[in-house]
Amino acid sequence: MKTQLYTLPDWQQVLAEIGWKDAPTKASIDQTIHRELTKGYVTFEQQPQDKPIEAGCRVTLKTTSVLPKYNREKTVIIVGSHLYDADIENMLIGMTEGQSAKAKVKDEIVLFDVVKAEQKVYPALSDEMVQAQQLEGIISLPQYSNHMQIKLRQAYAKQLCEGMLDKLIQHASMDEPDAEDIRQVINRKFKPLRERFSHGGDDLDNMSPEKWTETFYNPAMRASYEQIYPDIAPLFDTTSKESFYENERGPAAQTIRKCLVLRYILQDNTDAHDPTQELKAEPELMQAMIDRLCGIIYMEG
Amino acid sequence: MAIEYPTTKDYDQVVAEGFWIADFYTSLCGPCKLVDRIINEIVLDNPDINWAKCNLENDWGMQERYNVLGTPTLIFYLDGEEKGRMVGGFHSKKEIETEISKIIYGE
Numbered sequence: 001m002k003t004q005l006y007t008l009p010d011w012q013q014v015l016a017e018i019g020w021k022d023a024p025t026k027a028s029i030d031q032t033i034h035r036e037l038t039k040g041y042v043t044f045e046q047q048p049q050d051k052p053i054e055a056g057c058r059v060t061l062k063t064t065s066v067l068p069k070y071n072r073e074k075t076v077i078i079v080g081s082h083l084y085d086a087d088i089e090n091m092l093i094g095m096t097e098g099q100s101a102k103a104k105v106k107d108e109i110v111l112f113d114v115v116k117a118e119q120k121v122y123p124a125l126s127d128e129m130v131q132a133q134q135l136e137g138i139i140s141l142p143q144y145s146n147h148m149q150i151k152l153r154q155a156y157a158k159q160l161c162e163g164m165l166d167k168l169i170q171h172a173s174m175d176e177p178d179a180e181d182i183r184q185v186i187n188r189k190f191k192p193l194r195e196r197f198s199h200g201g202d203d204l205d206n207m208s209p210e211k212w213t214e215t216f217y218n219p220a221m222r223a224s225y226e227q228i229y230p231d232i233a234p235l236f237d238t239t240s241k242e243s244f245y246e247n248e249r250g251p252a253a254q255t256i257r258k259c260l261v262l263r264y265i266l267q268d269n270t271d272a273h274d275p276t277q278e279l280k281a282e283p284e285l286m287q288a289m290i291d292r293l294c295g296i297i298y299m300e301g
Numbered sequence: 302m303a304i305e306y307p308t309t310k311d312y313d314q315v316v317a318e319g320f321w322i323a324d325f326y327t328s329l330c331g332p333c334k335l336v337d338r339i340i341n342e343i344v345l346d347n348p349d350i351n352w353a354k355c356n357l358e359n360d361w362g363m364q365e366r367y368n369v370l371g372t373p374t375l376i377f378y379l380d381g382e383e384k385g386r387m388v389g390g391f392h393s394k395k396e397i398e399t400e401i402s403k404i405i406y407g408e
Contacts, residue, residue, distance in 0.1 A: 035345070039341075039344060039345045039348070042348040043348075044348070058348075058349070068407065069406060069407045069408065075406065076349070078346065078347050078348065078349060080346065082346065083401055083402045083405065083406070084402065120348070221391070229331060
């Protein structure tokens, strides 16, 4: 790699400045686990009459108005579900069973009577709930808790790592990414795509711009594919091989900067983690940094 | 939690009561995975909404029986009656919520 990094601010100081006070705690992880596992098993029970309605309650309303939608003996809504009228759902929060309220909807006054208010009842967690998640090799509650703890902590550490890298890159002294390095990084990214989309004599190297556009150009799909197949998503915003290379120049330059910083911090100068030589250099370096951050947050934090 | 229906045997009986989203998908369909995530979020906030996941690979007869022209196809049932359907994987959460809201509460 021709691009060089000369100096870097103290990364631990940058990390400390960003902080990790909102890192997932045992309590917040347990809450997420509970929420994930009990969906589908939640039931409702009558809540005490004087207990105010809160988000998640099931409320039975009688509505009176000239508007047909709001003139019904019985309308059942889950407060905070976004399926009814959001303003009305919000209005119900804090009310109690037996209370009434008026609201203006489409310039008409609607009377809402709270006929019944029910609260959610969460069942005790069980291995059966874990098995319903259909996660490979995870069949018991302790296994699921461990899986979720790692997943949530790593997701947070990844976010933290991205923020820290942005700051470090901003204040690092390094070359502008070399044009040849950039080209090699893009080549690495292009190679598996070319292999994947080669059929018969038609491949990404010789595909006509018309065929390319017809096959891939759909920026609206890119966002969706980023979530499902992030590896092929960049193709959905391009009109030719040249256009792909042009689009990838910025991301490739950023890959080089990130890898330089990560290699410096992790003291890793191996070829396996040189982004001009290995496509997996960036994800592997990131993972190593994420693991290190998790160690810092949860051992010292 | 979604309920998986491997065959059509008990399908009509299952959707007969309450609000159901029948989600027809195949395992290799990328957009189906997107819709899966959205429905999961909607169901999480709305315990009264039931979700039946129907993998067409388990019973291709379902495709013809329920006139599924592409995947994913969402069919909305209220007390056993089909009230609407959405085909394709690029609907936003808001669009799906609006469709459900119309069926349950009217326009």
